[in-house]
Amino acid sequence: MADIVLAELDRLERIIEQFGDRAHCEIIEHIPYKKHAFPIHCLTLGSQQAEAPTLAFFGGVHGLEKIGSEVILSFMQTICRLLDWDQEFIGRLQHSRLVFVPLVNPVGVYVGTRANGNGVDLMRNAPIESAAATKLYCGHRISPRLPWYRGIEGQMEKEAQALCRVVEKHLFGSRLSIAVDLHSGFGIRDRLWFPYASRQTPFGHLAEMLALKENFDRCYPYHIYKIEPTCTEYLINGDLWDYLFDLFVERTAGDSLFLPLTLEMGSWLWLRKSPLHLFSRHGLFHPILPHRRQRIYRRHFLLFDFLHRSLLYPTAWTPLSEQQKQLNTQKALEMWYA
Helix, strand or coil: CCCCCCHHHHHHHHHHHHHHHHCEEEEEEEEEECCEEEEEEEEEEECCCCCCCEEEEEECCCCCCCHHHHHHHHHHHHHHHHCCCCHHHHHHHCCCEEEEECCCCHHHHHHCCCCCCCCCCHHHCCCCCCCCCCCHHHCECCCCCCCCECCCCCCCCHHHHHHHHHHHHHCCCCCEEEEEEEEECCCCCCEEEECCCCCCCCCCCHHHHHHHHHHHHHHCCCCCCEEEEHHHCCCCCCCHHHHHHHHHHHHCCCCCEEEEEEEEECCHHHHHHCHHHHHCCCCCCCCCCHHHHHHHHHHCHHHHHHHHHHHHCHHHCCCCCHHHHHHHHHHHHHHHCC
């Protein structure tokens, strides 16, 4: 890849070098592009016990939305420096696991497209159908020349399969796990979405999701996020996290908990401040000005820290008594699905 330069991949590989033997890194897939192949790296930190509480981060699923990758890389750089001296954080990792896949779609990031190199939108690629998702942006199989193309029926792209393998390996065996998938481009407010995106059915851990939200609201009453199920905003076909959550329910025992979250950064706010950036390839999904990028890099660290602590000390939100589950479920139904 000597004649191909991808800044995000170069930065990731330098961070991996800085971690050294304090982290485990593997290349989970190679994605061919022209005469070259881009690696997809997965880096893990902390406990290797399968049941350890696990927090995983995924970025760059949509190549145009590369700010998600850059936020994860910034967070990884911070963690690398904390490991030099922060004994409290080092202690956390003895009882938990962190997983990072910052560049799920490296070819899409390189060429500056939403889709991968085959023209497939990875977040429309899973074998999940939605009866109500009929518009083009919901996912279609017409042509890879059109946006939101789902790919060939019954065939998942290599990038999507790699993401699924990581989740199955590192999260499905955990008794308590959270995945955070970083995107950008929807509205002017940052949203934290949970399943489902394909249907308006309340998902299996609704009571725990509400308890986690209420604990976050209590601890940080002025936080910036709108927390809601994805289906309150739109319905789509082929959502990877719907597919993985259903797979988790099918394969695991009822006493395990898995929360797949999507952090949708409201990039329209950046565009509103600088409308001319609409004429830039990345302007609608990525903060162009350096000071805005730096602000976004640090904006979500509080959320990441809260989620990590919540996995380590879960008594405020799980497990819930049967009565509390019923109360929370009813409250959540009224809040999100009325």
